[in-house]
Amino acid sequence: DAEITQSPRHKITETGRQVTLACHQTWNHNNMFWYRQDLGHGLRLIHYSYGVQDTNKGEVSDGYSVSRSNTEDLPLTLESAASSQTSVYFCASSDPGQPNTEAFFGQGTRLTVV
Amino acid sequence: AQSVTQPDIHITVSEGASLELRCNYSYGATPYLFWYVQSPGQGLQLLLKYFSGDTLVQGIKGFEAEFKRSQSSFNLRKPSVHWSDAAEYFCAVEGGGNKLTFGTGTQLKVEL
Numbered sequence: 686d687a688e689i690t691q692s693p694r695h696k697i698t699e700t701g702r703q704v705t706l707a708c709h710q711t712w713n714h715n716n717m718f719w720y721r722q723d724l725g726h727g728l729r730l731i732h733y734s735y736g737v738q739d740t741n742k743g744e745v746s747d748g749y750s751v752s753r754s755n756t757e758d759l760p761l762t763l764e765s766a767a768s769s770q771t772s773v774y775f776c777a778s779s780d781p782g783q784p785n786t787e788a789f790f791g792q793g794t795r796l797t798v799v
Numbered sequence: 800a801q802s803v804t805q806p807d808i809h810i811t812v813s814e815g816a817s818l819e820l821r822c823n824y825s826y827g828a829t830p831y832l833f834w835y836v837q838s839p840g841q842g843l844q845l846l847l848k849y850f851s852g853d854t855l856v857q858g859i860k861g862f863e864a865e866f867k868r869s870q871s872s873f874n875l876r877k878p879s880v881h882w883s884d885a886a887e888y889f890c891a892v893e894g895g896g897n898k899l900t901f902g903t904g905t906q907l908k909v910e911l
Contacts, residue, residue, distance in 0.1 A: 781896075
């Protein structure tokens with residue numbers, strides 16, 4: 686079955702370190718998204734991509750970057766981790782060619798910055 | 800910019816009782832609306848979606864939602880709640896390009 690997987694599921698890192706969270710989908714979806722989930726805020730969009738070599742900033746993009754070198758992967762990089770980036774991160778994908786479709790979410794990565 | 804309000808942070812219901820979770824949205828055009836459910840430690844699972852047509856939408860697990868344009872609402876309902884429905888529920892509106900704006904979520908507790 687096609688799916689979307691995130692790794693690692695849990696990570697602890699130190700302030701100032703560079704961290705990369707992986708997201709891999711096997712649906713061949715062109716659209717991919719990164720959200721962060723925080724109490725009292727729900728999920729907020731960090732970055733998104735509509736295809737290879739395309740990346741765009743979302744609502745809360747400061748301190749994060751993404752790259753899209755192939756259709757399947759959209760890694761999220763924290764250039765210099767900060768305690769404010771402790772959160773649960775969700776990757777999602779969707780197929781722009783399908784009318785009335787929804788985004789499919791990964792299981793999430795819980796990141797703790799100490 | 801679009802926004803979603805879920806006024807109830809926590810709701811507790813008895814098993815077998817009916818449930819209604821409130822969602823109000825703000826969006827300039829015809830909204831695409833979604834309800835997702837998140838069980839502890841899990842990702843988000845789609846319960847139902849509204850794009851157009853019939854304003855009463857049926858979803859999985861016995862859930863339904865009604866789109867009311869005049870009230871800018873998309874409330875989620877279930878006639879009889881099961882203990883396994885305990886989870887967090889998110890309402891979301893699409894702002895174009897499949898980008899979602901979420902509400903802050905409602906935590907549902909089910910008393911046996």
